[in-house]
Amino acid sequence: MSLIRPFAGLRPAANFADAVVAPPYDVLSSSEARQQAAGKPWSFLHVSKAEIDLPESTDPFDDSVYAKSKENFGRMLAEGVLVQDDSPLYYVYRLQMGEHVQTGIAAAASVDAYDADRIKKHEFTRPAKEDDRVRQIEALSAQTGPVFLVYRANAVVDGILADVARHAPDMDVRADSGVQHTLWVVRDQKQINTITAVFDEMDALYVADGHHRSAAASRVAAARKAKNPGHNGEEAYNYFLSVIFPHDQMYILDYNRVVTDLNGLDVNALLARVAESFDVEIADDPVHPERAGSFGMYLAGSWYALAIHDELIPQHDPVARLDVSLLADHLIEPLLGISDPRRDSRIDFVGGIRGLSELEKRVDSGEMAVAFSMFPTSMDDLMAVADSGNVMPPKSTWFEPKLADGVVSQLLEARASGD
Known part of the structure; x- marks a missing residue:
């Protein structure tokens, strides 16, 4: 099983990117998210913090919140606000905050590698926060909050990312925080194969941010594997959404x-x-x-x-x-x-x-x-x-800077037309 692999990303349609991209779910309180999403019906906060669409007294961990998140996510798909790519791809993701720039790759990272500690952690997790992320993933049958990973800088990977980033971006959004979020799709199959092969040779990746999201992905994978008599290791749930940056660009x-x-x-x-x-x-x-x-x-x-x-x-x-x-x-x-x-x-x-x-x-x-x-x-x-x-x-x-939600997500199962 590869350490990382390309995936058919779910991304905002070109004319909706500015309306969709939002801060990660865990940097805003419910009241802050409610205020930031006001008048923005397609903000991804309606998915990541769906309590903002329910009475203010609603517990963020109530069943109704996950149901509302699923409803809002489904509507974004049905209305064509979010569109899935036709084939497995990698995505170059650049963050710029002031003078600081870091360029990484959005990829699906192996749960098996995480479980075997080849994707290494440095923090304990809290069960309640893990449970929340598990329920969110299962409600959507998708991973929408990327795990922030780090690799030891590699000249081959860094060169490919730089080469892709010389072209016009597929998405370029300036967030309310002032951070620029820029995305390029890696469509060249040779580059895709090279990226996969070079990462396979790496000893380890490191979780920088997203310990609860990666732990939740592992739990979801274990539960789905147990329920799937035809499990073969290629299912989307065996991988989790990540954005991976070289260690020497971290801030x-x-x-x-x-x-x-x-x-x-x-x-x-x-x-x-x-x-x-x-x-x-x-x-x-x-x-x-x-x-x-x-x-x-x-x-x-x-x-x-x-x-x-x-x-x-x-x-x-x-x-x-x-x-x-x-x-x-x-x-x-x-x-x-x-x-x-x-x-x-x-x-x-x-x-x-x-x-x-x-x-x-x-x-x-x-x-x-x-x-x-x-x-x-x-x-x-x-x-x-x-x-x-x-x-x-x-x-x-x-x-800093933080990854945004809504830039690219990974579906865990195919969706029927009209879902």
């Missing part, structure tokens, strides 16, 4: 921390305890760390620059040497008493896209007592953790 932002209280310490006592493991200097400006092992701390209206003592960094442990681990192991857990950041309500996480002013705002408002700014985790560190078979602490990476 990872900081993922910062805020904590509600000082665990019974006053400001001076906390500073004294912090100084046992970190060099501490008061800063005149907000601290955006410039290297691994350094942190910013916003406390009682002042910024501090922290640098962990070198001897506390376990260089040969790919998880323990991460900045998120160092801060947790030497400050957040021992001083602030938070041992399980996945479940402790006293800690929250702020994506770097919001800027350091968001940290100041949440502390100055009294909602939080202290904030920490982080140096972004590197792709090399992420891959080292995944290669070691371990997982990263929660909220270790914040990838």
Whole structure:
């Protein structure tokens, strides 16, 4: 079974692309999605967050939401808003946010490779979020939210993508966020075969974002295989929708921390305890760390620059040497008493896209007592953790820009005319 393969993508008809393409389902609240989709009947948010078309009191996980999603998806197909390609293809997908550009390939990735850890994970998943994605896939019999994968940059693949992207795009949409989403269809069979063969030679792919979507795809595949006496491995459910980028084009932002209280310490006592493991200097400006092992701390209206003592960094442990681990192991857990950041309500996480002013705002408002700014985790560190078979602490990476929903989807079964 190939690591990836082409698929007959379901895409917006040319005159509907701007109307369809929408932010991914998990970056907007229901109220934000309702507002963004207002007056946009073909926005993919009507599929990915169908609660926006139901009473505001509706639980996003109610059965009616998945039924509405199926109804809206079916209408987009019936009205020709979404059209399926006639043959299995790859798609070059480019994201541009400001000066940053990354170019990858939309493909169907092997569930077997995922189950065998050849497509490597670096995060735990939560059952409730997995269940939600399973129900969404089964309701639509389609995968509409791509998993964001990474491959180690390869000159052959990168060259093909660059060559395809020299031609006029098949879709070019500027999202409300300002991010440009551009798609080219790879129609040349020789290029398609070469891409498949080169990926088959790769040791591994890495999940950057979409752990719940990939885990859900694995569960759907297992369930459908069990129910299919004629299973042969070629069915669409054996693969999941993905967009795969080279590792050297990734843009990872900081993922910062805020904590509600000082665990019974006053400001001076906390500073004294912090100084046992970190060099501490008061800063005149907000601290955006410039290297691994350094942190910013916003406390009682002042910024501090922290640098962990070198001897506390376990260089040969790919998880323990991460900045998120160092801060947790030497400050957040021992001083602030938070041992399980996945479940402790006293800690929250702020994506770097919001800027350091968001940290100041949440502390100055009294909602939080202290904030920490982080140096972004590197792709090399992420891959080292995944290669070691371990997982990263929660909220270790914040990838930008985000993939859009509705650009290209994968149907899991053929649809009869009029469905």
